[in-house]
Amino acid sequence: MEAAKPGDTVERRVANLDPLMSWAHALSSNLRHLRSVGHDAAALAKLQVNAEELVREIHARHGWDLPPRTNLRIQPLD
Numbered sequence: 001m002e003a004a005k006p007g008d009t010v011e012r013r014v015a016n017l018d019p020l021m022s023w024a025h026a027l028s029s030n031l032r033h034l035r036s037v038g039h040d041a042a043a044l045a046k047l048q049v050n051a052e053e054l055v056r057e058i059h060a061r062h063g064w065d066l067p068p069r070t071n072l073r074i075q076p077l078d
Contacts, residue, residue, distance in 0.1 A: 039077060 004013055059066050 044077075 004016060008016075056066065058064075
């Protein structure tokens with residue numbers, strides 16, 4: 001994502017933030033859906049595999065080290 005620069009218009013700053021805002025909206029919608037109907041473990045497993053593949057592709061493309069596989073602040077769904 002592009003960083004804000006001095007002199008950017010409001011429209012340019014919103015355009016820069018659009019990917020993050022879209023992701024946050026999708027996450028919020030998905031969490032509301034999961035709270036209301038429960039979760040499908042198989043579907044969530046497929047989403048996790050897809051997300052991990054995308055992370056690997058993006059990090060390989062940019063030559064970045066992969067992020068840690070665990071985060072102590074995140075707990076599995078019960």
